[in-house]
Amino acid sequence: MKLRQVSDLSDFSRGHWLRELLCRGEEPSHVQSSPDGQHVLLLQKSRPPALPRLVAFQRHSIAGADLERSWQPPQPAPVGLLFLQSPVVPDSWVLAVVWEHGRTEVWHFVVAVGWQLLQTLELCQGARARVVSVCSQGASLVWCEERPPLGAHSDVSKCAFRFCVCARALELGEQGVRLGTARIVLHNSPEYQVLASPQHVFLVPAAAGFATTSKFLLIWHPEKAEFTITAPSAGFIHSKVLRSSSESDFKKLLLGSVGLVSGFAPLDIHTSTVSSSGGLLLVSTKGSVSIVEPDGTQRHIFDLEGVPLAQGSPVQLKTFGSILACVLAGVLYLVDQNSGRLVEKEVLSMKEVHFLESQGEEDSIQLLSQSGIYSFTFSKPEDTSRPEPCLVEMVFEEACRYYQRRSLSSSKLTVEKLKKSGTFQAPVVLAAILQHSLHQKQKPARSLQDSYAKLLSTVSLELQSYMSLELLKTCVVCAPESEVESYCKELVEQEVSRILQSDMDKDNLAYLNSVFASFPKAAWKATRSCLQLQQNGDGLLVARATPEVWKKVLCQPQLEEVGQNGMVPLFELICASFLRFKPKWLPSFVELTQQYVSSSWSYGSKEGPEGRVPLYKRALGVLARKNKHGEADEEMELELLLCSKRPKAVLQALHLLIHLKQWQRVVEVAEKFSKLSPLLNKEIFITLLAEFAQHRELDPYLDRLWPLCPAELTASDILTTVLQHLPHSQEDPVPFSSEGNQLTVGLLKPLLQRVVQRPSVQDEMYSDALQSSTFPPPTPPREH
Numbered sequence: 001m002k003l004r005q006v007s008d009l010s011d012f013s014r015g016h017w018l019r020e021l022l023c024r025g026e027e028p029s030h031v032q033s034s035p036d037g038q039h040v041l042l043l044q045k046s047r048p049p050a051l052p053r054l055v056a057f058q059r060h061s062i063a064g065a066d067l068e069r070s071w072q073p074p075q076p077a078p079v080g081l082l083f084l085q086s087p088v089v090p091d092s093w094v095l096a097v098v099w100e101h102g103r104t105e106v107w108h109f110v111v112a113v114g115w116q117l118l119q120t121l122e123l124c125q126g127a128r129a130r131v132v133s134v135c136s137q138g139a140s141l142v143w144c145e146e147r148p149p150l151g152a153h154s155d156v157s158k159c160a161f162r163f164c165v166c167a168r169a170l171e172l173g174e175q176g177v178r179l180g181t182a183r184i185v186l187h188n189s190p191e192y193q194v195l196a197s198p199q200h201v202f203l204v205p206a207a208a209g210f211a212t213t214s215k216f217l218l219i220w221h222p223e224k225a226e227f228t229i230t231a232p233s234a235g236f237i238h239s240k241v242l243r244s245s246s247e248s249d250f251k252k253l254l255l256g257s258v259g260l261v262s263g264f265a266p267l268d269i270h271t272s273t274v275s276s277s278g279g280l281l282l283v284s285t286k287g288s289v290s291i292v293e294p295d296g297t298q299r300h301i302f303d304l305e306g307v308p309l310a311q312g313s314p315v316q317l318k319t320f321g322s323i324l325a326c327v328l329a330g331v332l333y334l335v336d337q338n339s340g341r342l343v344e345k346e347v348l349s350m351k352e353v354h355f356l357e358s359q360g361e362e363d364s365i366q367l368l369s370q371s372g373i374y375s376f377t378f379s380k381p382e383d384t385s386r387p388e389p390c391l392v393e394m395v396f397e398e399a400c401r402y403y404q405r406r407s408l409s410s411s412k413l414t415v416e417k418l419k420k421s422g423t424f425q426a427p428v429v430l431a432a433i434l435q436h437s438l439h440q441k442q443k444p445a446r447s448l449q450d451s452y453a454k455l456l457s458t459v460s461l462e463l464q465s466y467m468s469l470e471l472l473k474t475c476v477v478c479a480p481e482s483e484v485e486s487y488c489k490e491l492v493e494q495e496v497s498r499i500l501q502s503d504m505d506k507d508n509l510a511y512l513n514s515v516f517a518s519f520p521k522a523a524w525k526a527t528r529s530c531l532q533l534q535q536n537g538d539g540l541l542v543a544r545a546t547p548e549v550w551k552k553v554l555c556q557p558q559l560e561e562v563g564q565n566g567m568v569p570l571f572e573l574i575c576a577s578f579l580r581f582k583p584k585w586l587p588s589f590v591e592l593t594q595q596y597v598s599s600s601w602s603y604g605s606k607e608g609p610e611g612r613v614p615l616y617k618r619a620l621g622v623l624a625r626k627n628k629h630g631e632a633d634e635e636m637e638l639e640l641l642l643c644s645k646r647p648k649a650v651l652q653a654l655h656l657l658i659h660l661k662q663w664q665r666v667v668e669v670a671e672k673f674s675k676l677s678p679l680l681n682k683e684i685f686i687t688l689l690a691e692f693a694q695h696r697e698l699d700p701y702l703d704r705l706w707p708l709c710p711a712e713l714t715a716s717d718i719l720t721t722v723l724q725h726l727p728h729s730q731e732d733p734v735p736f737s738s739e740g741n742q743l744t745v746g747l748l749k750p751l752l753q754r755v756v757q758r759p760s761v762q763d764e765m766y767s768d769a770l771q772s773s774t775f776p777p778p779t780p781p782r783e784h
Helices: 015-023 255-261 387-405 415-421 426-439 450-478 481-500 506-518 520-531 547-554 570-581 583-600 615-624 631-644 647-660 663-673 678-694 699-708 715-724 745-757 761-765
Strands: 002-007 030-033 039-044 053-058 068-070 078-085 093-099 103-110 114-122 130-137 140-146 163-173 176-179 183-189 192-196 201-205 217-221 226-231 235-241 271-274 280-283 288-292 298-303 315-320 323-328 331-336 342-347 354-356 364-369 372-377 533-535 541-543
Touching: 015 039, 015 053, 030 078, 030 354, 039 078, 078 130, 093 130, 093 140, 114 176, 130 163, 140 192, 163 192, 183 217, 192 271, 201 271, 226 255, 235 255, 255 533, 271 315, 280 315, 298 331, 298 450, 315 354, 315 364, 387 415, 387 426, 426 450, 450 481, 481 506, 481 520, 481 547, 506 520, 506 570, 520 533, 520 547, 520 570, 541 583, 547 570, 547 583, 570 583, 570 615, 583 615, 583 631, 615 631, 631 647, 647 663, 647 678, 663 678, 663 699, 678 699, 678 715, 699 745, 715 745
Parallel strands: 130 192
Antiparallel strands: 002 372, 030 039, 039 053, 053 068, 078 093, 093 103, 103 114, 130 140, 140 163, 163 176, 163 183, 192 201, 201 217, 217 226, 226 235, 271 280, 280 288, 288 298, 315 323, 323 331, 331 342, 354 364, 364 372, 533 541
């Protein structure tokens, strides 16, 4: 890395004053440069008697009016300096200064004239509103404002939700500047810092926010009117489209995720900023640097050296292409965002530095210090490990296996044949993209065909995930023993997610079996994350997995592939994890899986998983393989049988309850499942009538049992069933037994009366005739 001074600040208008302000050593100043790099804005926070001020400095001593604003506390202070592109003049911009009370000043710089105030606008609609954070997203301003309650509010929890996030278009035209209609993006929310990327807006909770709401981030997608809830500790949580203003309530947005979010650890954020790629860069108080992508996924990049960061210690972050530059305690770190590798590290002699815009130079960084502007030119080191050939070779090997499985030819397909034939273009295209993308770390990027460029943008996130995964594997190998467990958990989650997005062949299934056996707890957490399992507001288990993931879960290999070396299908692996870590969720999971099966395959279809072995039987098989069995396992067997709602399974559960003599539950199950079908109703009633004939345990429930009698049963059918199931006695029956456990006609009388009084099928057939006005009909006239 080469350090070169490009300016001693003498080429700036009032350069001596700029140097003086930077050397005062007061509270940290906010420095921002214009998009063309010709202007530097300094927001100076001063201690009394000096006034805080906003000053603009022009480079190359451009003549004209200066921009300088100062204010006397407690007057409102500026909360945002935003450079907005002007649609009227190409490559021109305006400066929007947003003050705390919502007043927005729009300034424009004209050569030889200087700074001109174009217009002053009122951003907020309420006089008592206070802007706490603002950013620009496209042609709109997005801000978080505080709306204090009208009276003194004693409820702290309600006072915490007095903020709202708003958006408003700022239209720049030849006629001047105009604000569009204000739109509430999210109301009744806690305080958020808003940070904008080209397509999204990140909402980061304020440091002094409410405890429950400081455990997750929000990502707003303006084009889709969609909010994504994500937590760095758990990844993507939930996504919801807000179609109307009534749905944009913060509490309604979180309604289905409160139970899941409450278990997360609070966010650990020291510094946050948006990268040039559109992700949110986060630095924790422990010095860990990570990035949250717009889809809610999170990826670790690098760990800064040194002691834990204090709240007041500044950390400067900025991205230059794929390089992340970070300044901490006088040390400059250059890190490759894709691989997380430290490119260079330089100890700076400056006390306080600020990043400036570098025009069109991704391999150059400009820093503003008290003594001037310095430029760092860095060169990316050659990678001696040469991962490209190995990775490209893996692409062709995987393509060979893929096409071989689908080929009708008996000849074996090799990598050489695949490269030379030109029949299959997919691996050739992917190999070219990989070589191009990975070569960017070494040398200036080679040209890529336009047809490939779109595909490269599509798979860019997958490439980053792959590099992050390879880095994580390296960390597992090199990490000390105390850190191996935490790395393994992250690795297992990424591996399980990767396999669920691939073909579930024999090799992948065997690999998953080994992962679940070696890291059961980490595999369980990874499964929950991939299936997006959580409880809703009613306490019911819900899953938001995609259909492709469900198909992988339900994939059942050929019989000859299962059972080898103890290998079991993925569905059984997941059921075993439920039994081990969350048993009460297993029946609900089986029910959810059956709902997906019923919506994807017709009943009894041989292609579907239910066409072979029913899912509840597969889950029961996992339960039967447990080493130790207890009362909880009997209860689990009952729940699995009943959640299937299959007639045979319901009857099996009914017999099991009868065996356990749980008569209250016997009647409850009978009442619930008799409504499913007339045939099942008849089977349940005859089963319970047979039990009634043998003992007196069901006598307290006869008023609930008799209404279940099917319409087609006659008194004769009932008596025949009772006589067939009467207990056999060794002694001659006596009219009046002293035991009190014999069946009497009095117990059967209510049922028989119900059946006799009920109109029979034949009565219904002839009801019209029986209800005739004259009966019998009159005698027809005789013929004389």
